[in-house]
Amino acid sequence: MNDILLPVIFVILAIAVVGSLAVLLLRGRRTPPGLYSSPRDPDDQVTGAAHGATSTEVLDRPDGTTTDVLVPDDLSGLDEAPPAPRFDTVEPVQGRLARLRARLVRSNNALGKGLLALLSRDKIDEDVWDEVEETLLMADLGTEPTMELVDALRDRVKVAGSRNPAEVKDMLREELVKLVDPTMDRTLATARHADRPAIVMVVGVNGVGKTTTVGKLARVLVADDKDVLLGAADTFRAAAAEQLATWGARVGVPTVKSDVDGADPASVAFEAVKAGIEQEVDVVLIDTAGRLQNKVGLMDELGKVKRVVEKQGTVDEVLLVLDATTGQNGLNQARVFAEVVNITGIVLTKLDGTAKGGIVVAIQRSLGVPVKLIGLGEGADDLAPFEAESFVDALLN
Secondary structure, three states, rough: OOHHHHHHHHHHHHHHHHHHHHHHHHHHOOOOOOOOOOOOOHHOOOOOOOOOOOOEEEOOOOOOOEEEEEEEEEOOOOEEOOOOOOOOOOHHHHHHHHHHHHHHOOOHHHHHHHHHHHHOOOOHHHHHHHHHHHHHHHOOOOOOHHHHHHHHHHHHHHOOOOOOOHHHHHHHHHHHHHHHHHOOOOOOOOOOOOOOOOEEEOOOOOOOOHHHHHHHHHHHHHOOOOEEEEEEEEEEEEEHHHHHHHHHHHEEEEEEEEOOOOOHHHHHHHHHHHHHHHHHHHOEEEEEOOOOOOHHHHHHHHHHHHHHHHHOOOEEEEEEEEEHHHHHHHHHHHHHHHHHOOOEHHHHHHHHOOOOOHHHHHHHHHOOOOEEEOOOOOOOOEEEEEOOHHHHHHHHO
């Protein structure tokens, strides 16, 4: 009996040893944890390299330092966060617009209230017009638009010969609407193309809330029944990718991201668009790292992100996020970004409770680019399409 059992036991032991060796061998061939799996630029791949080969890349960080990272030559390893069940109800667009208008009406808006108070005085003399001009300049309307508005109101008040507050308010409304310009095309280019998704890049300086804006915009698009994919190309700020993925999970859309801080943003953006094409989504939203407009290297890198993305299709929208409270500094930022990536629209945040509503006119006049979205708070649904007449009415009510 022992003569029969011994060979069987030896065979079982041999199989177990071979299996253990195979597991160890496979583990040894896996990519080490945290290894970035995409080259800095799809054009940087080594011609003729075997699948799975690696090369050493030098990645530039925002602080000017560099780090050598072992980078596989294939583009297959970027992490894609799976969509989570939608547990967060998205408010319809019209509901958001009504609520945001109501909030702006209730806010402490010095622009509209100040102008109405001045123009409703019993006597409108040169001192009053000087105060009107000062109020508009303080609201960041800009010198040229301010003079246009003051001259137009002077003429109309003089011709009408009226001091009726309701009539003066109507005149002021009409002239403000002209300056805000309702004829500008404020539609978002988010319609899917025949063979690929619409591509939207979101850019801006540090601290203006780009990642949050991308998340809120995803909610707007989901509420409009669009399939969305997010690209976490802000690879330098700690936890930016996780923050974006959390926004995506809240509305049930996937996020393409790298699991390595400081990975090349152009490659992440490239992979996001590639995944969007493969999954046949409607819109790919790409979040980019915040950068100071006076840092040439970082601005050049932003231009590279756009160029690399456009290897797969033209970028349909480049939205610049600006903080309305920054005034003329925001205007300077807008000019620099427009030179680098051809801005197509402005997202103006923190517009409630300030006297800076005139920045809408100043930016549009300076760039010839419309304000397309506005934010009036920190809530998830505090982002909505900009409407010129509704905005002016909210200022004056």
